[in-house]
Amino acid sequence: MVTLYQFEISPFCDKIRRVLHVKGVDYTTREISMQDAVTKVRKVNPVGKLPAIEHEGRRFGDSTDIAYYLEERFPEPRLLPSDPRERALCHVLEDWADESLYFYEMFLRFTLGHNAARWVPLLCANDSEIVSRAARFVIPRHMKAILVKQGLGRKSRKQVMADLRRHFEALDGMLSTGPWLVGSSMTLADIAVFVQFACICGTKEGAATLTDFERVGLWMQRVETATAKPDSGSKPALAR
Numbered sequence: 306m307v308t309l310y311q312f313e314i315s316p317f318c319d320k321i322r323r324v325l326h327v328k329g330v331d332y333t334t335r336e337i338s339m340q341d342a343v344t345k346v347r348k349v350n351p352v353g354k355l356p357a358i359e360h361e362g363r364r365f366g367d368s369t370d371i372a373y374y375l376e377e378r379f380p381e382p383r384l385l386p387s388d389p390r391e392r393a394l395c396h397v398l399e400d401w402a403d404e405s406l407y408f409y410e411m412f413l414r415f416t417l418g419h420n421a422a423r424w425v426p427l428l429c430a431n432d433s434e435i436v437s438r439a440a441r442f443v444i445p446r447h448m449k450a451i452l453v454k455q456g457l458g459r460k461s462r463k464q465v466m467a468d469l470r471r472h473f474e475a476l477d478g479m480l481s482t483g484p485w486l487v488g489s490s491m492t493l494a495d496i497a498v499f500v501q502f503a504c505i506c507g508t509k510e511g512a513a514t515l516t517d518f519e520r521v522g523l524w525m526q527r528v529e530t531a532t533a534k535p536d537s538g539s540k541p542a543l544a545r
């Protein structure tokens with residue numbers, strides 16, 4: 306049994322849940338509240354981020370490391386291509402998702418007031434009322450500070466939205482030759498990119514942009530269906 310330490314609405318935690326679903330691995334989740342984040346996260350991952358997993362006495366974090374570990378321990382069905390070029394492309398696309406797209410979802414969900422009003426309470430679903438109330442003020446500012454350091458937070462909203470549209474166009478272009486991003490079957494690249502776009506499309510602006518990209522919408526449905534929790538029917542694992 307795998308134990309997944311998570312913030313439920315984190316795209317990286319969603320990535321690992323979906324890998325576990327595809328591979329049919331039994332797992333249990335331990336939700337970390339915002340209140341406990343500072344003390345508890347470092348106990349399971351010294352880097353201080355989630356997801357982290359515990360399996361057969363080993364605990365470690367980083368969604369890419371976890372996904373590669375799961376691929377090794379539970380090889381079927383394969384999510385990493387064996388062809389070297391495809392494997393490399395899969396890695397580069399996962400990195401695009403984790404290191405670039407992530408900041409767009411952070412910008413949209415947590416720094417725009419109307420979206421933050423929905424997402425901050427979900428982030429604090431396991432916290433006391435007082436922490437939850439404080440978070441409504443603190444989280445958008447904390448995320449904004451991260452984004453200013455990263456760079457995206459120094460751009461105007463209009464510039465960020467233009468950048469985001471370019472990312473939608475890039476994804477749409479990649480899907481113009483086949484149903485999956487790399488090779489002829491779903492890979493970790495599809496899952497990693499999907500979870501970030503799912504968060505992006507969980508915002509007013511992201512959902513509006515998606516309506517211009519039918520092919521992206523169809524791919525999202527494909528990935529959702531292929532990676533949903535086996536007993537969850539058609540209900541998305543990540544509320545959008």
Ligand SMILES: N[C@@H](CCC(=O)N[C@@H](CS)C(=O)NCC(=O)O)C(=O)O
Nearest residue numbers: 315316317353354355356367368369
């Ligand atoms: N590269 C890491 C990123 C994980 C990450 O940024 N997780 C966020 C939640 S979405 C986190 O734990 N943030 C807490 C922090 O940075 O202090 C991965 O792939 O696991």
